[in-house]
Amino acid sequence: MNILIINGPNLNLTGRREVAVYGSRSFEDYLEELRAAYPMHRIEYFQSNHEGDIIDCLQAHGFTADGIIINAGAYTHTSIAIADAIRSVTSPVVEVHISNVHAREQYRRVSMIAPACRGSIAGFGLDSYRLAVEFFIKSV
Numbered sequence: 001m002n003i004l005i006i007n008g009p010n011l012n013l014t015g016r017r018e019v020a021v022y023g024s025r026s027f028e029d030y031l032e033e034l035r036a037a038y039p040m041h042r043i044e045y046f047q048s049n050h051e052g053d054i055i056d057c058l059q060a061h062g063f064t065a066d067g068i069i070i071n072a073g074a075y076t077h078t079s080i081a082i083a084d085a086i087r088s089v090t091s092p093v094v095e096v097h098i099s100n101v102h103a104r105e106q107y108r109r110v111s112m113i114a115p116a117c118r119g120s121i122a123g124f125g126l127d128s129y130r131l132a133v134e135f136f137i138k139s140v
């Protein structure tokens, strides 16, 4: 199975940014462990701080990937363009968040992309990504 993880703005600083919220582990370190746990599957990774680059990535891989896991960071709460890109491709897309966005500020409780996604996983720390991988492996 070919799974693509897309991380949006500031997620390149995971492990160093707001460690009380997002933890002290870098995403790259976690990704190594995730790939090692699923040696039969290909887990590709893309990160960008730019909305258009995220859309380009969805368009480039969204017709061939078996599953896409997206943490759009703050664009989650604002980006109709990313929601439209998710709707425009055929690969199933799962929204993930490290933190429990529903237990935080009011504006984080709104996701522009959730209605375009197959489902959403939030609040399990970096393990949110593994839960999304499990969904694709077991159900798609």
Ligand code: DQA
Binding pocket: 009, 010, 011, 071, 072, 073, 074, 075, 076, 096, 097, 098, 099, 100, 101, 108
């Ligand atoms: C986040 C939650 C967003 O509200 C925030 O802007 C992020 C990270 C998360 O993974 O918990 O950058 O997507």
